[in-house]
Amino acid sequence: MILTLTLNPSLDRTIEVGSLTRGAVIRAAAAHLDPGGKGVNVSRALLANQVRSCAVIPFGGDEGRQLVGLLSAEGIDMIPVSVGGATRSNVTLAEPDGTVTKLNEPGTALTPSELDTLASAVLGAAESADWVVASGSLPPGVPVDVYAGLCRRFAAAGIQTAIDTSGPALVAAVAAGPTLVKPNREELAEATGTPITRLGDVIDAAEKLRGMGARSVLTSLGADGALLMEDDRFWYGRCPVEEPRSSVGAGDAMLAGFLAAGASGEAALAEGLAWASAAVGLPGSRMPAPADIDRSAVRISTPDPAQPLMSGG
Numbered sequence: 001m002i003l004t005l006t007l008n009p010s011l012d013r014t015i016e017v018g019s020l021t022r023g024a025v026i027r028a029a030a031a032h033l034d035p036g037g038k039g040v041n042v043s044r045a046l047l048a049n050q051v052r053s054c055a056v057i058p059f060g061g062d063e064g065r066q067l068v069g070l071l072s073a074e075g076i077d078m079i080p081v082s083v084g085g086a087t088r089s090n091v092t093l094a095e096p097d098g099t100v101t102k103l104n105e106p107g108t109a110l111t112p113s114e115l116d117t118l119a120s121a122v123l124g125a126a127e128s129a130d131w132v133v134a135s136g137s138l139p140p141g142v143p144v145d146v147y148a149g150l151c152r153r154f155a156a157a158g159i160q161t162a163i164d165t166s167g168p169a170l171v172a173a174v175a176a177g178p179t180l181v182k183p184n185r186e187e188l189a190e191a192t193g194t195p196i197t198r199l200g201d202v203i204d205a206a207e208k209l210r211g212m213g214a215r216s217v218l219t220s221l222g223a224d225g226a227l228l229m230e231d232d233r234f235w236y237g238r239c240p241v242e243e244p245r246s247s248v249g250a251g252d253a254m255l256a257g258f259l260a261a262g263a264s265g266e267a268a269l270a271e272g273l274a275w276a277s278a279a280v281g282l283p284g285s286r287m288p289a290p291a292d293i294d295r296s297a298v299r300i301s302t303p304d305p306a307q308p309l310m311s312g313g
């Protein structure tokens with residue numbers, strides 16, 4: 001069983017627009033509402049592919065009740081912890097060429113006692129978990145070492161941990177020795193203080209992150225694919241998408257596919273790439289089901305360190 005913790009979940013509203021012009025009235029072509037937050041999406045993708053998972057989330061206000069309602073409708077196994085602040089809403093503007101502009105709210109603060117309740121819920125449920133995935137930004141006021149503290153406790157109990165966060169929370173968690181981290185290009189550059197413009201920079205920065213404490217590093221590189229580094233070995237892969245619709249949740253789908261396939265080596269990287277590409281081809285932050293996933297387009301190759309990275313970050 002894969003347990004996920006999302007301290008800052010969201011209602012994700014994705015609005016499809018023809019183009020973006022600041023200051024203009026833009027008529028949307030379509031809109032989608034999905035339950036959101038990084039760990040929530042990992043659990044949704046796992047459920048869609050019949051892999052057992054349980055999501056621990058705080059929820060509050062009308063938005064929080066709506067989030068829990070949407071997750072219940074999807075059949076998610078979850079431990080919702082009621083909190084005083086209202087759950088945030090995140091908005092994505094998706095353009096026809098696949099470009100997305102994300103507006104992520106900070107979220108509302110968790111009190112120390114709410115945080116304790118959430119930590120107890122995770123520690124209790126983790127007894128039957130193979131992995132604990134702690135994902136996403138921290139709401140205001142939550143100590144930056146919260147994931148680090150959990151990593152240490154799980155490592156002592158022999159439970160594997162995957163971390164997908166950014167900034168100081170990522171740096172602190174890496175120092176606690178997680179089994180796996182899943183930064184994107186920007187997060188890897190920030191955590192290591194290294195500019196990343198070529199594939200060789202990704203290899204060097206991922207090695208640096210391993211030196212800082214992470215065991216394996218799965219770096220997602222947008223349209224440039226992903227690079228997995230573990231135990232001094234690395235693999236690079238891509239999976240082109242013919243018609244990108246929304247990359248929101250693609251990183252979460254990648255992490256879910258990677259974990260579902262054993263979380264190690266070329267085969268797990270390939271599965272993560274296939275799930276991520278499928279997510280990019282779906283609207284909003286819809287997670288891919290087996291019928292959406294096409295493994296035939298995945299290409300794993302020896303990385304050329306000089307290869308420039310084309311996608312943003």
Ligand SMILES: Nc1ncnc2c1ncn2[C@@H]1O[C@H](COP(=O)(O)OP(=O)(O)O)[C@@H](O)[C@H]1O
Pocket residue numbers: 098183184185219220221222223224225226239240241244247248249250251252254272273276277280
């Ligand atoms: N335009 C795209 N074309 C093909 N694959 C994509 C595209 N955008 C994202 N992906 C896939 O989704 C993965 C996660 O995307 P990325 O933007 O790196 O992560 P995150 O969503 O965590 O920021 C990438 O590693 C890649 O496999």
Ligand SMILES: O=P(O)(O)OC[C@H]1O[C@](O)(COP(=O)(O)O)[C@@H](O)[C@@H]1O
Pocket residue numbers: 008010012035036037038039041090104135136137138247248249250251252253285
């Ligand atoms: O916690 P953060 O960093 O604000 O991110 C939350 C957002 O990320 C998502 O989980 C999508 O994540 P990815 O695009 O990185 O896979 C959305 O569902 C959510 O709105």
